[in-house]
Amino acid sequence: MPFLRSTPPLGRRLASALFLLCFSLLLAQAQSANIARDNKPGKAGRERVSLTDGWKFSRFVSDPDSLSYHTTLKSWILPSANDFINGTKYKRPSGTPPGSKVKYVQISFDDNAWESVTLPHDWAIKGPFNAPGISGGMGRLPTNGVGWYRRKVTFSEADKGKSVFLDVDGAMSFAAVWLNGNLVGGWPYGYNSFRLDLTPYLKTGSDNLLAIRVENSHENSRWYPGAGIYRNVWLVKTSPTHVGQYGTYITTSDLSDKSATVRLVVDVQNDGTAAQNIEVDTEIREFNAATGQPGPHVVASFKQAKVNVAPGQKQPVSSSTKVASPQLWGPAPEQMPNMYIAITTLSVNSKVVDTYETPFGIRTITIDADKGVFVNGKPVRVYGSCNHHDHGSLGAAFNTRAAERQLEMLQEMGSNSIRTSHNPPAPELLDLADRLGMLVLDEIFDTWTYAKVADDFHTIFHDWSEADLRNFVRRDRNHPSIMAWSYGNELIEQNPNEPGFGQGSVLFRDMLRAEDPTRLSTIAMNYAWPGTPMADAVDIIGLNYQGEGQGLDTNGAFDPFHAAYPRKAIWSSESASALSTRGTYIFPVAAGNNAIVGGADAGGNDTALRVSAYELYAPAWGSSPDKVFEAQDRHGFVAGEFVWTGWDYLGEPTPYDAARSSYFGIIDLAGFKKDRFFLYQARWSPETKGAHLLPHWTWPGREGLVTPVHVFSSGDEAELFVNGKSAGRKTRGQYEYRFRWDDVLYQPGNVSVAVYKGGKEWGRDVKRTVGNAKKLDISADRTTIRGDGYDLSFITVAVVDGNGDIVPEAANAIDFSISGPGEIVSTDNGDPADMTPFPSLTRNAFSGLALAIVRSTKGADGNITVTASSNGLTKANVMIRAN
Ligand SMILES: *[C@@H]1O[C@H](CO)[C@@H](O)[C@H](O)[C@H]1NC(C)=O
Ligand SMILES: *[C@@H]1O[C@H](CO)[C@@H](O)[C@H](O)[C@H]1NC(C)=O
Ligand SMILES: *[C@@H]1O[C@H](CO)[C@@H](O)[C@H](O)[C@H]1NC(C)=O
Ligand SMILES: *[C@@H]1O[C@H](CO)[C@@H](O)[C@H](O)[C@H]1NC(C)=O
Numbered sequence: 001m002p003f004l005r006s007t008p009p010l011g012r013r014l015a016s017a018l019f020l021l022c023f024s025l026l027l028a029q030a031q032s033a034n035i036a037r038d039n040k041p042g043k044a045g046r047e048r049v050s051l052t053d054g055w056k057f058s059r060f061v062s063d064p065d066s067l068s069y070h071t072t073l074k075s076w077i078l079p080s081a082n083d084f085i086n087g088t089k090y091k092r093p094s095g096t097p098p099g100s101k102v103k104y105v106q107i108s109f110d111d112n113a114w115e116s117v118t119l120p121h122d123w124a125i126k127g128p129f130n131a132p133g134i135s136g137g138m139g140r141l142p143t144n145g146v147g148w149y150r151r152k153v154t155f156s157e158a159d160k161g162k163s164v165f166l167d168v169d170g171a172m173s174f175a176a177v178w179l180n181g182n183l184v185g186g187w188p189y190g191y192n193s194f195r196l197d198l199t200p201y202l203k204t205g206s207d208n209l210l211a212i213r214v215e216n217s218h219e220n221s222r223w224y225p226g227a228g229i230y231r232n233v234w235l236v237k238t239s240p241t242h243v244g245q246y247g248t249y250i251t252t253s254d255l256s257d258k259s260a261t262v263r264l265v266v267d268v269q270n271d272g273t274a275a276q277n278i279e280v281d282t283e284i285r286e287f288n289a290a291t292g293q294p295g296p297h298v299v300a301s302f303k304q305a306k307v308n309v310a311p312g313q314k315q316p317v318s319s320s321t322k323v324a325s326p327q328l329w330g331p332a333p334e335q336m337p338n339m340y341i342a343i344t345t346l347s348v349n350s351k352v353v354d355t356y357e358t359p360f361g362i363r364t365i366t367i368d369a370d371k372g373v374f375v376n377g378k379p380v381r382v383y384g385s386c387n388h389h390d391h392g393s394l395g396a397a398f399n400t401r402a403a404e405r406q407l408e409m410l411q412e413m414g415s416n417s418i419r420t421s422h423n424p425p426a427p428e429l430l431d432l433a434d435r436l437g438m439l440v441l442d443e444i445f446d447t448w449t450y451a452k453v454a455d456d457f458h459t460i461f462h463d464w465s466e467a468d469l470r471n472f473v474r475r476d477r478n479h480p481s482i483m484a485w486s487y488g489n490e491l492i493e494q495n496p497n498e499p500g501f502g503q504g505s506v507l508f509r510d511m512l513r514a515e516d517p518t519r520l521s522t523i524a525m526n527y528a529w530p531g532t533p534m535a536d537a538v539d540i541i542g543l544n545y546q547g548e549g550q551g552l553d554t555n556g557a558f559d560p561f562h563a564a565y566p567r568k569a570i571w572s573s574e575s576a577s578a579l580s581t582r583g584t585y586i587f588p589v590a591a592g593n594n595a596i597v598g599g600a601d602a603g604g605n606d607t608a609l610r611v612s613a614y615e616l617y618a619p620a621w622g623s624s625p626d627k628v629f630e631a632q633d634r635h636g637f638v639a640g641e642f643v644w645t646g647w648d649y650l651g652e653p654t655p656y657d658a659a660r661s662s663y664f665g666i667i668d669l670a671g672f673k674k675d676r677f678f679l680y681q682a683r684w685s686p687e688t689k690g691a692h693l694l695p696h697w698t699w700p701g702r703e704g705l706v707t708p709v710h711v712f713s714s715g716d717e718a719e720l721f722v723n724g725k726s727a728g729r730k731t732r733g734q735y736e737y738r739f740r741w742d743d744v745l746y747q748p749g750n751v752s753v754a755v756y757k758g759g760k761e762w763g764r765d766v767k768r769t770v771g772n773a774k775k776l777d778i779s780a781d782r783t784t785i786r787g788d789g790y791d792l793s794f795i796t797v798a799v800v801d802g803n804g805d806i807v808p809e810a811a812n813a814i815d816f817s818i819s820g821p822g823e824i825v826s827t828d829n830g831d832p833a834d835m836t837p838f839p840s841l842t843r844n845a846f847s848g849l850a851l852a853i854v855r856s857t858k859g860a861d862g863n864i865t866v867t868a869s870s871n872g873l874t875k876a877n878v879m880i881r882a883n
Contacts, residue, residue, distance in 0.1 A: 226396020382640025
């Protein structure tokens with residue numbers, strides 16, 4: 001969401017509009033199947049062990065060790081040690097590395113009193129809310145402090161002579177790692193993945209102590225960042241001769257029905273003490289991304305390469321081959337996300353020393369200035385959303401099922417794209433996008449040299465930006481789902497009045513082109529204008545809100561940009577920022593199709609901190625969905641949009657700073673659909689039949705009062721009935737995206753709609769006046785889950801009347817209980833202002849609904865029963881099988 005500036009950037013022809021912007025605009029918000037599956041256990045020469053279990057953890061609110069990155073650790077863990085920056089290899093300062101005397105890194109330290117945790121772990125999500133010194137913008141949860149994680153790791157004698165690496169997919173933030181009291185290294189940017197070489201410090205045949213320290217200030221993010229080791233951690237053991245980190249790069253070209261060219265670069269690394277003659281072989285098989293299994297047949301292979309690699313060196317080996325009758329990867333639903341896998345083996349004297357797998361897809365993506373995105377030559381309009389990285393009440397701790405549910409619901413709405421605002425995602429998210437057929441705009445930075453908040457990325461930009469950028473691309477570039485790179489969001493460097501204006505625009509673009517010549521790159525810009533260095537530099541013009549005529553240019557910035565850059569594609573990298581609270585309707589309803597929240601007449605000033613769900617409201621920089629659709633439809637050359645946001649997220653509770661999570665989502669924080677879901681579905685999935693009517697129809701006290709009725713549907717004609725009597729038939733005209741009857745007088749009974757398309761019935765909906773709450777309804781999104789201590793079932797409870805209709809404003813307190821091999825990890829209801837801690841087993845329903853998230857116990861084989869009860873209501877239970 002938007003970042004508020006205090007000094008206005010002044011554009012030449014757009015100065016006055018810019019002025020408006022400066023108070024409202026800078027939007028910021030934010031967001032890998034094992035790309036290279038680095039690698040599965042059991043493959044010759046390589047072992048990849050999950051280190052998720054067995055950790056001890058302690059959080060310290062004040063500094064326990066004087067090891068802060070900026071004051072102490074920085075010079076010891078600079079990125080040039082990690083091989084991502086060209087030039088002289090980094091050398092450590094002389095002397096004893098910091099921390100070696102700190103008790104938490106000693107194997108002898110007694111950590112029994114520390115909390116036992118499983119990774120991925122987010123120490124802040126349990127709350128309580130209103131953590132001292134943490135803003136509403138950051139979600140009011142206790143993310144600040146120093147966290148220490150400790151774990152014993154045993155290496156057997158068989159590990160002697162191996163290279164052993166620690167791969168951390170993400171730790172928030174300023175991670176530093178010690179093994180047996182030795183500082184190994186670290187990585188400050190909490191969203192990037194990193195590898196450290198443990199080999200010099202490990203002891204075989206005995207216990208080793210791995211200690212990881214992270215630290216977070218009170219002000220390190222504009223949204224909820226999470227805290228701790230919130231992604232997976234792996235131990236990778238290889239022969240000294242092995243495929244390097246992110247050591248394969250696959251590209252595809254010359255596609256036809258008959259064949260496709262596949263190019264491969266393999267980085268062969270020799271960490272041994274003698275030169276090696278190495279044979280490099282790679283075969284390609286089909287890949288079942290759902291099971292992770294390669295197919296039975298080799299569909300192509302690369303000619304064997306022989307390479308001599310000197311000790312301590314890495315050497316790239318390039319080759320190409322053809323795949324016959326390629327099964328292409330493309331976005332769902334129009335195309336199929338078919339995948340392949342390249343299986344690379346390194347051998348010395350015909351003995352396999354390493355095996356490395358790289359899932360990939362065969363596809364081409366082109367992005368045209370006039371016609372938009374093409375995948376495999378077929379046009380794909382970008383129906384996308386921006387999303388931050390959290391999973392609502394589960395926090396930032398990555399969970400594959402939670403992420404899958406997020407993507408599945410977006411796809412159900414007809415969405416084909418996501419933007420990982422504003423940071424590299426978990427590697428598994430990209431695996432999911434590959435598997436489900438979702439295009440990705442993969443984004444890395446929210447800030448460069450200027451601060452948006454005191455302690456954000458700008459504090460490490462100078463030292464780390466290049467390493468972060470190269471690492472990010474090398475990690476992600478084999479994913480077929482990634483259609484473009486974004487290297488910035490609403491950067492202050494857009495502004496020519498800031499010193500250093502535009503620096504980085506060309507530098508990073510060229511770095512991206514060097515790391516991956518197959519994709520275009522962009523920056524999400526919210527007050528750029530044609531002719532400025534940043535707009536000149538980017539390959540794709542990414543506009544946040546400017547196109548719809550908000551902010552910069554009230555006529556919309558699409559035409560001036562298109563005229564100035566006739567060869568660059570344009571898309572709305574961020575659109576709408578529409579606001580609503582699920583199930584809440586506030587009267588009167590705005591007359592037009594776009595209203596700025598700011599007063600009761602706009603539905604946006606409510607003491608309960610709610611925004612009306614007529615889906616007409618936005619903050620000053622944003623627009624209703626309808627207004628965005630019109631702007632897109634009036635500019636056919638625009639490639640599409642990424643809505644701010646698909647899902648609600650923690651933090652940035654615009655327009656009510658007193659709340660703790662956002663109002664922007666099309667789907668609320670609990671995963672319940674707002675009315676807006678159906679407005680987008682009607683546009684993005686026009687072949688989906690149906691009709692969605694709002695508001696609910698239980699309004700004691702509104703008898704005889706104007707109560708507008710709106711209907712979202714892809715039909716072209718609709719008739720409304722109030723208690724069976726027609727309230728008029730309407731045709732939807734050009735630039736109209738909803739049916740609306742704004743003068744309906746409420747009377748109890750029912751309101752229903754019949755929608756037609758081309759004269760044929762297309763869908764119906766009805767809302768009835770409901771009676772008193774009588775009972776609870778319960779349902780699970782999945783009634784069979786894996787008993788792995790990780791899989792989830794999402795349980796929805798509805799408060800219903802005697803007919804089974806949801807009681808629309810029910811707020812009954814619901815008590816959850818569970819028996820069997822599982823636990824309730826969190827509860828939620830989608831209300832951004834609910835300050836009950838997420839682990840609470842009692843949750844008030846909100847607009848009639850509540851959610852409980854159940855996780856299986858590790859090793860579970862049996863039935864889990866979840867019961868919901870509430871005073872005066874018939875209780876309900878649901879059974880989930882875990883095995
Ligand atoms: C830096 O390294 C990258 C990746 O190895 C390479 O593509 C690029 O050309 C190098 N840049 C310079 C300036 O040497
Ligand atoms: C609500 O109304 C008050 C008083 O009119 C105003 O000061 C405040 O800014 C409004 N808040 C929102 C979120 O519209
Ligand atoms: C709506 O009300 C009318 C008039 O009372 C009635 O005939 C009809 O059955 C009702 N429809 C529904 C779905 O309840
Ligand atoms: C779980 O429930 C199913 C269906 O009621 C039943 O068939 C099965 O025996 C139960 N399993 C266990 C382990 O209780």
